[in-house]
Amino acid sequence: MNTKIDKLLDKIKETAFSIKKDINLMEVCGTHTQAVARHGLKRLMPKNVHLTTGPGCPVCVTAQEDIDAIISLALAGIPVATYGDMLRVPGFFGSLDEARSKGAKVFDVYSTEDALALQKNYPDLVFFGLGFETTTPMTAYAIKKGLMVYSTHKLFLPAMSALLEMGELKIDGFLSPGHVSAVIGVEPYKEMKVSQVIAGFTAEDVLAAIYMLLKQIKDGRREVENEYLRAVKEKGNPAARKEIFDVFGIEDGNWRGFGIIPKSGLEIKKKYKDQDAKIKYKKIIENSKIQKLKDLRMKDMCRCGEIIRGLKNPKDCPMFKKACTPEKPFGPCMVSMEGACNVEYRYEK
Numbered sequence: 001m002n003t004k005i006d007k008l009l010d011k012i013k014e015t016a017f018s019i020k021k022d023i024n025l026m027e028v029c030g031t032h033t034q035a036v037a038r039h040g041l042k043r044l045m046p047k048n049v050h051l052t053t054g055p056g057c058p059v060c061v062t063a064q065e066d067i068d069a070i071i072s073l074a075l076a077g078i079p080v081a082t083y084g085d086m087l088r089v090p091g092f093f094g095s096l097d098e099a100r101s102k103g104a105k106v107f108d109v110y111s112t113e114d115a116l117a118l119q120k121n122y123p124d125l126v127f128f129g130l131g132f133e134t135t136t137p138m139t140a141y142a143i144k145k146g147l148m149v150y151s152t153h154k155l156f157l158p159a160m161s162a163l164l165e166m167g168e169l170k171i172d173g174f175l176s177p178g179h180v181s182a183v184i185g186v187e188p189y190k191e192m193k194v195s196q197v198i199a200g201f202t203a204e205d206v207l208a209a210i211y212m213l214l215k216q217i218k219d220g221r222r223e224v225e226n227e228y229l230r231a232v233k234e235k236g237n238p239a240a241r242k243e244i245f246d247v248f249g250i251e252d253g254n255w256r257g258f259g260i261i262p263k264s265g266l267e268i269k270k271k272y273k274d275q276d277a278k279i280k281y282k283k284i285i286e287n288s289k290i291q292k293l294k295d296l297r298m299k300d301m302c303r304c305g306e307i308i309r310g311l312k313n314p315k316d317c318p319m320f321k322k323a324c325t326p327e328k329p330f331g332p333c334m335v336s337m338e339g340a341c342n343v344e345y346r347y348e349k
């Protein structure tokens, strides 16, 4: 018996009972999504506490237009490298994996260092950069070292603000992302008038953060607290932020499930424009059928966009576990190990 866990669960039950209304808490980090599922935390919550998944999976929130664009580059003969999960995300004319089976030079890498190593053999290599403040410093470093990049990097906080502004789901509190916060620190969250707790990734971390959120809600406080003190400092990691903003400028960002979120995208600065694949291969991207046609099939049937915004659960999708499985994913939420559909598929039992 884990007495710390039991004590936290008792405190959660006691506090939730005293609140006497339904409480929606959203986790906005893919690793939290996994932790909640792996430890079966949803089932341990009192009846009035609902845990919802938000837009924390970088693969899932990458816009279909960007996926189609990188596939168009691969099909045009340009070598492409990216992180493994992204290879299987379906685009209009198949995935990067399928492009590889047709002869395109597509490589999965674990890091931008791997991509830089590949570039020695493939000088035209394009790295498909994705993710939030956590992965962007590595891409920025690699650009400084000469890597050509198609950037879909994003800032995370604008998506949280967008969720609040859209108001589709009443969010009483955010379980805020530990990894992103290690870079950005605590300060930036203070602009959002909602209860927030930055959390680590063990079951104990997540439960402690849920308890802290419930206490805030009970007391009527809308603050940001830091449960993940061992990794997240008040001012974050200034060196990592400098690396990001040396290379990237803030622009509007295109998110699956949201569309354009103002000032949420990270685009390569003019200083490095020769390494910006969106500029170098503009014609291919614009002229490709993939880019023109967009992905009507995904738009019509996959519910990933609503799942990312916390409006639907994977089981609400008629294709879940039928037409769509981790072996044969139909949408990005089933591809990534951090995607809500993939996590639900693996841990539902």
Ligand code: SF4
Pocket: 301, 302, 303, 304, 307, 314, 317, 318, 319, 320, 321, 324, 325, 329, 330, 331, 332, 333, 334, 335, 341
């Ligand atoms: Fe999309 Fe598949 Fe999830 Fe349905 S089960 S929402 S098709 S990823």
